[in-house]
Amino acid sequence: MISKRTFKWIYAGLWILRICFALLGTGYIHPDEHMQNGEVTSGDLLAYHTIRTWEWSTALPLRSIVPAFTTTGIPVWFVKFFLSKKHLTQGVQPALLFRLERFAFLVISGLLDYSLMNLVSPPSDRRLGLLLLASSHITNTFQVRPFSNSIEAVLVALSLALSRKINSVKTVEKSYFLHLLAITFVTGIFTRPTFLIFGAPIAYQVALRTFTCAGTATRWLRLVVPPFFTAAVVCAAFLVADTLYFRGTLDDLVVTPVNFLKYNFSSHNLAEHGLHPRWLHVFVNLPMLFGPWVLWLAVRAIVDCTTSFGEKNGKSFEVDILCPTIIQMIILSLTVLSMQPHQEPRFLVPLLLPIIVLITNTGRLACVGKAFWVSCSIFNLVLAVLFGILHQGGVVPSLFHLHSVVADASLGTRTSIIYWKTYIPPLHFLGVDGRDVTSDIISFTDLAGASQDDFVASISAGDYNRTFIVTPVAMWSTLPPALTNCMELDKAIFPHLDLDHIPESMDAGVLDGLRLGVYTLAPKCIFV
Structure with a gap:
């Protein structure tokens, strides 16, 4: 078992490495890391010449402007405002702009660490989970880049953390966390409608547990109806923002999640982006993202949970409720996403934190030896350098x-x-x-x-x-x-x-x- 002092030094070192990959690594993973975010916000705020891809067409917009503006637009706006106050005529330099975007997502990636700390109870297990998360090449590449999948992964992690709060606090406190969960869910859906696939098991478990806690249908409705109103208000705010952005008026309502689904349900549209075999996610993308050793631990953890299903035996909340929720999330997301013929590794990025939480809470991570950590470290370092520095790095x-x-x-x-x-x-x-x-x-x-x-x-x-x-x-x-x-x-x-x-x-x-x-x-x- 790793000591607290050793953990602090290693974890601090991994954060320094994450900062270096974020601010200095110019590797270029996929065009969407720029075209779905910074290319749009910078073009709007700085009047730079940019390329607006088909996702941002005014005829059928597939992306909500709110997540993009919130993550990269606001930092750019503040810097632009500061520079104008200083009467600097050169504006926001591209190198500064690049690091602003990366710094914003570097900060956002910290929410994954925060979520894990709230999802794993024993301090010793929590330390191991944080090390596995911080050393993952996904954390050091995808999560520090302005991908919509990176935002989705953080929102999935926060939803899991909120579900744990909801299922473990008193009835009076549940309402507050239910409102936060409603806001997170709406934001996730407008960021990427695929969030529904990852969030459905969370919503099911929260609904089940709150009903059990309320005792009667009337008390349960009193508990969950106000958060639904909160979700409706937030949804309306997204619709108004997107409609004004793409149309200029509120006469023609823009619903980007619906447009997203319409586009992706068309096989003709997907063929333009490349068609892949249905088994690609399971047999190629999963091992490439998480490594064979982590996947093996995840399979063992799933077997542990399913074989002991229904047995209480003093099991903790994490094992009794949280782990089955994560298993449902893994199975549902892999099943639905594998039905689509267009499959890219980044679609599975939101599973990183749930998988780590699963193998940590079932005690599997505490049983591994040095060989596991050495092999995982080499695997993650190689892929982090490959995608974070080398790939299209010029x-x-x-x-x-x-x-x-x-x-x-x-x-x-x-x-x-x-x-x-x-x-x-x-x-x-x-x-x-x-x-x-x-x-x-x-x-x-x-x-x-x-x-x-x-x-x-x-x-x-x-x-x-x-x-x-x-x-x-x-x-x-x-x-x-x-x-x-x-x-x-x-x-x-x-x-x-x-x-x-x-x-x-x-x-x-x-x-x-x-x-x-x-x-x-x-x-x-x-x-x-």
Whole structure:
């Protein structure tokens, strides 16, 4: 068993590591970490040129603006207000903007730790659970990035903590926590409607326990009806905010959760984002997120709970009520999410805290040895470095570099910026005024995975004073000499791991295979 002093040192070290991954790690996991949050709020608040994806279309908006504005919008607004008071004309710099977003989610991730402390009773077990949570690569990557799944995971954790409070306090105090739970549930549904899948077992257990505590149907209704009114008020607030944001008036009501479900129930729409086998969540995504050792402990914990179902024997509340609730959550979420043909690992991120709580409260975590902790630490560190630092790690720094180049440019210099063979760049980190793009002073083109012919055609088009091309050095090596001779390396950014073009990266060598190049195109150079 770990001592209290040793725990403090290790836990503090893991928090320092989390801070470093949050503020310094420029790894780029998935475009949604930017496109579902910071790209929208920065475009609205700072008038930067940004890309608004299909989820934010005014015709059928799928995302509520409230979670995005609350998490990244408010910090940006405060900094913008502070800078305007100081009469600074440069505005919010992209590097500062990047760290503001990450810091906001770093703070929010602490709610997972808080929830775990309220869900695990014995201090010794609680310490082990906190170490497993803090060392998880999910905590150090997904949870410190502005994913909607990260917000959903925190709301699921808070809902579990509130359910424990509701089921363990007196009747008078239950009402307060029921109101908080109602607010959390509505926020979760408007953040991601999939929250309903994770929250349904919690709602069922809370309804069952409050009815048992009330004794009669009349007293139970008196207890639960006021929180339903609270939920209705909060829901109305979300509807008004979203409708005003997307429509400008309240004439045409916008219900983003309904739009979200309509879109995702269409197989045609899901096919545009990629179709996966139904077994991917269980056999690939779960092991990749949590590791085989943690999953094995979770299976053992589930067996422990199911085999002793109905036996009291002095069991604690956590084992008697909380663990069955978590088991129901795991089974229901895996079943429903696996029915969808589009399956990404981040959809299962909300299961992190419930799984850790489950194996901790059943005593399984206290029985493991050093081999478990060493293997888990290596697994999590490797994946944290892979996704937190290496994966597409040059895209965001390249935008910082281009911002400094464009900002220092003389007035009237027409500039073209082209990205090829990278993830879609989050343009709020480029930090250019939308009016400069509208007036064609600055042109931006994302070629994504376009063919070499389309790439050549794109850089041949237009009449600009200068052209910047951002592409992995490995992909530059595949271009014909006539073109590479016209491209001069302005800045090489390391590290940048491109998992979509592994053969080309291996052919380029270890160093060039892990670099992203910012090239300048020589003017009037003949390459076609």
